[in-house]
Amino acid sequence: xxxxxxxxxxxxxxxxxxxxxxxxxxxxxxxxxxxxxxxxxxxxxxxxxxxxxxxxxxxxxxxxxxxxxxxxxxxxxxxxxxxxxxxxxxxxxxxxxxxxxxxxxxxxxxxxxxxxxxxxxxxxxxxxxxxxxxxxxxxxxxxxxxxxxxxxxxxxxxxxxxxxxxxxxxxxxxxxxxxxxxxxxxxxxxxxxxxxxxxxxxxxxxxxxxxxxxxxxxxxxxxxxxxxxxxxxxxxxxxxxxxxxxxxxxxxxxxxxxxxxxxxxxxxxxxxxxxxxxxxxxxxxxxxxxxxxxxxxxxxxxxxxxxxxxxxxxxxxxxxxxxxxxxxxxxxxxxxx
Amino acid sequence: xxxxxxxxxxxxxxxxxxxxxxxxxxxxxxxxxxxxxxxxxxxxxxxxxxxxxxxxxxxxxxxxxxxxxxxxxxxxxxxxxxxxxxxxxxxxxxxxxxxxxxxxxxxxxxxxxxxxxxxxxxxxxxxxxxxxxxxxxxxxxxxxxxxxxxxxxxxxxxxxxxxxxxxxxxxxxxxxxxxxxxxxxxxxxxxxxxxxxxxxxxxxxxxxxxxxxxxxxxxxxxxxxxxxxxxxxxxxxxxxxxxxxxxxxxxxxxxxxxxxxxxxxxxxxxxxxxxxxxxxxxxxxxxxxxxxxxxxxxxxxxxxxxxxxxxxxxxxxxxxxxxxxxxxxxxxxxxxxxxxxxxxxxxxxxxxxxxxxxxxxxxxxxxxxxxxxxxxxxxxxxxxxxxxxxxxxxxxxxxxxxxxxxxxxxxxxxxxxxxxxxxxxxxxxxxxxxxx
Numbered sequence: 001x002x003x004x005x006x007x008x009x010x011x012x013x014x015x016x017x018x019x020x021x022x023x024x025x026x027x028x029x030x031x032x033x034x035x036x037x038x039x040x041x042x043x044x045x046x047x048x049x050x051x052x053x054x055x056x057x058x059x060x061x062x063x064x065x066x067x068x069x070x071x072x073x074x075x076x077x078x079x080x081x082x083x084x085x086x087x088x089x090x091x092x093x094x095x096x097x098x099x100x101x102x103x104x105x106x107x108x109x110x111x112x113x114x115x116x117x118x119x120x121x122x123x124x125x126x127x128x129x130x131x132x133x134x135x136x137x138x139x140x141x142x143x144x145x146x147x148x149x150x151x152x153x154x155x156x157x158x159x160x161x162x163x164x165x166x167x168x169x170x171x172x173x174x175x176x177x178x179x180x181x182x183x184x185x186x187x188x189x190x191x192x193x194x195x196x197x198x199x200x201x202x203x204x205x206x207x208x209x210x211x212x213x214x215x216x217x218x219x220x221x222x223x224x225x226x227x228x229x230x231x232x233x234x235x236x237x238x239x240x241x242x243x244x245x246x247x248x249x250x251x252x253x254x255x256x257x258x259x260x261x262x263x264x265x266x267x268x269x270x271x272x273x274x275x276x277x278x279x280x281x282x283x284x285x286x287x288x289x290x291x292x293x294x295x296x297x298x299x300x301x302x303x304x305x306x307x308x309x310x311x312x313x314x315x316x317x318x319x320x321x322x323x324x325x326x327x328x329x330x331x332x333x334x335x336x337x
Numbered sequence: 338x339x340x341x342x343x344x345x346x347x348x349x350x351x352x353x354x355x356x357x358x359x360x361x362x363x364x365x366x367x368x369x370x371x372x373x374x375x376x377x378x379x380x381x382x383x384x385x386x387x388x389x390x391x392x393x394x395x396x397x398x399x400x401x402x403x404x405x406x407x408x409x410x411x412x413x414x415x416x417x418x419x420x421x422x423x424x425x426x427x428x429x430x431x432x433x434x435x436x437x438x439x440x441x442x443x444x445x446x447x448x449x450x451x452x453x454x455x456x457x458x459x460x461x462x463x464x465x466x467x468x469x470x471x472x473x474x475x476x477x478x479x480x481x482x483x484x485x486x487x488x489x490x491x492x493x494x495x496x497x498x499x500x501x502x503x504x505x506x507x508x509x510x511x512x513x514x515x516x517x518x519x520x521x522x523x524x525x526x527x528x529x530x531x532x533x534x535x536x537x538x539x540x541x542x543x544x545x546x547x548x549x550x551x552x553x554x555x556x557x558x559x560x561x562x563x564x565x566x567x568x569x570x571x572x573x574x575x576x577x578x579x580x581x582x583x584x585x586x587x588x589x590x591x592x593x594x595x596x597x598x599x600x601x602x603x604x605x606x607x608x609x610x611x612x613x614x615x616x617x618x619x620x621x622x623x624x625x626x627x628x629x630x631x632x633x634x635x636x637x638x639x640x641x642x643x644x645x646x647x648x649x650x651x652x653x654x655x656x657x658x659x660x661x662x663x664x665x666x667x668x669x670x671x672x673x674x675x676x677x678x679x680x681x682x683x684x685x686x687x688x689x690x691x692x693x694x695x696x697x698x699x700x701x702x703x704x705x706x707x708x709x710x711x712x713x714x715x716x717x718x719x720x721x722x723x724x725x726x727x728x729x730x731x732x733x734x735x736x737x738x739x740x741x742x743x744x745x746x747x748x749x750x751x752x753x754x755x756x757x758x759x760x761x762x763x764x765x766x767x768x769x770x771x772x773x
Contacts, residue, residue, distance in 0.1 A: 101769035171592035194747035300733040
């Protein structure tokens with residue numbers, strides 16, 4: 001490191017002199033970087049930490065995860081996992097053998113997750129876009145409402161979901177208290193955390209958690225639509241619905257494309273909500289795939305099979321994302337013309 | 338996408354640490370003596386809080402340091418984290434020197450090879466195997482193998498009942514058979530009050546209860562080769578009998594089906610439920626405002642009315658064991674520490690504090706363990722408790738069968754019929770999900 005302090009002969013002498021004359025004092029402690037690299041390589045050098053971290057945090061674990069999916073890694077080998085016996089494609093075969101119980105259960109949880117995701121993302125978007133449009137007009141209390149709408153997004157997930165779990169309780173929960181005791185809508189108090197209703201509970205909590213994000217994104221996007229478009233439209237006699245259909249929605253399109261994709265990926269892989277609501281073992285109606293894989297890996301200690309399931313899930317999500325991006329980018333080109 | 342990889346990636350994060358440090362695996366003989374002056378100890382959360390545990394254990398560790406010059410670094414780990422922490426430590430080889438484990442995990446952890454086996458030589462170093470109650474040692478590893486841990490605090494199930502509620506219903510003594518329990522329960526279950534409580538959403542609790550009922554029906558859930566036999570007639574009858582307390586006998590409140598956080602103990606303390614099957618509940622009742630004279634303790638009912646072995650088993654052997662991590666750098670110190678923790682004096686003191694029963698015979702003579710509630714637990718442990726199946730995939734058993742029972746509770750709570758067929762179907766599915 002101190003090499004730079006000793007003035008060296010040769011073509012870099014000028015640079016040393018310059019540092020010694022001291023615009024930037026500290027610079028002489030840095031290793032000398034040839035101009036060629038400084039100009040061409042600097043961007044790469046600056047990227048290096050990110051690349052290293054990306055490797056350490058994402059790529060390497062992923063590669064090991066894929067490797068594990070081909071191993072027979074159970075409690076018998078966990079201590080010396082590097083030497084676990086090879087399983088070939090067995091883990092994958094078990095996972096996609098839909099006639100056998102393990103494959104069947106995986107397929108079931110996959111379908112539950114698909115239904116859950118479509119409902120939760122669809123409703124989040126609908127709620128988000130409605131709220132964003134409603135709050136475009138300036139009225140008293142608008143900023144208060146905006147703040148309130150964003151509260152779920154700001155709360156720590158664990159605290160929020162556990163509060164929901166309390167509210168959904170059969171005997172003491174406020175939801176049954178309102179639906180049954182106060183409004184008399186049900187014959188007897190319902191179960192929300194076990195049985196088939198658990199799916200509804202899951203969608204409600206997920207919706208509550210993710211719609212503010214849609215609202216926030218769409219509200220920002222709405223700010224960018226020039227007001228005169230609406231003025232011109234209303235002079236031409238367009239009603240509110242026509243304005244929304246012809247101006248608002250098309251202008252929101254690029255934001256919507258990203259928003260829906262992000263919400264889809266987050267919701268599909270949501271682990272916190274079902275885990276906090278239901279614990280290690282979710283009711284069958286709400287057995288989301290993230291929990292299902294967690295159970296295979298960490299509760300029943302079959303890491304090979306759990307990894308195979310997550311690799312399959314990853315492939316599915318990559319496929320969906322690719323198809324989605326392909327369709328939406330084609331649509332965009334079409335509309336631009 | 339980030340989380341898509343979660344399951345695969347998280348598995349690996351711990352594994353990665355191992356790869357980076359070049360560890361993973363070692364000799365089966367146990368650790369070395371590289372750092373003889375220090376030990377790390379992971380204690381499980383026993384008392385009302387982690388802070389309370391620290392307060393209880395710290396003076397004892399100081400005593401140990403004074404005796405041996407070995408400093409013990411204590412970490413109290415909550416139950417919910419303990420198993421995953423042990424798993425991560427196992428895969429990385431970087432664990433504590435000494436740790437507590439739940440005794441039902443013994444065989445599973447034994448299979449990993451991460452824990453020091455307690456052969457005759459190691460047992461002799463702590464005073465010999467004979468010092469311990471047999472059933473407690475039997476719950477410390479698979480049959481025919483050296484135990485993977487040493488019993489530390491022992492527990493058993495008992496029937497806790499509310500004296501005032503019994504008196505109001507005209508019941509003079511606690512039930513000794515299940516028929517009596519159902520009859521008593523029916524007398525009590527009206528006007529918002531219920532006879533019995535359960536924790537339907539708690540998988541482990543489900544397992545503990547159906548295991549004991551299974552014993553009473555002559556079923557073991559595993560055969561001699563360790564293969565699951567969840568669908569045997571006895572197992573089906575046991576599960577059905579248990580869920581029928583709600584479905585057919587209607588002595589358990591439907592709301593219990595979703596309990597998993599000890600809500601049944603709150604109901605008991607509030608006088609909503611008259612009976613609960615639990616291990617050492619005294620301190621919880623006290624913390625919820627019940628006076629010791631408000632409740633009574635009796636052995637868990639058995640078909641004949643007199644607890645014993647075989648079909649008269651009335652509890653699983655519950656408890657906490659202390660184990661030594663194979664990778665320890667202070668093997669001698671670790672054994673000394675186990676010896677200290679299982680010494681007569683420490684056993685008396687710690688078990689008294691935690692309301693558990695000492696698995697060390699000599700410590701059991703202290704009068705504290707002859708008070709009514711602990712005496713019931715002690716006698717149960719000595720005469721009529723059996724360890725859960727000591728098989729390597731015990732944790733799979735807890736998940737699959739525990740979940741099946743949880744689903745049946747949900748059916749019962751929703752008023753759906755629970756039949757021999759539906760119980761058998763649920764158990765068949767559980768058995769099919771067991772991977773070899």
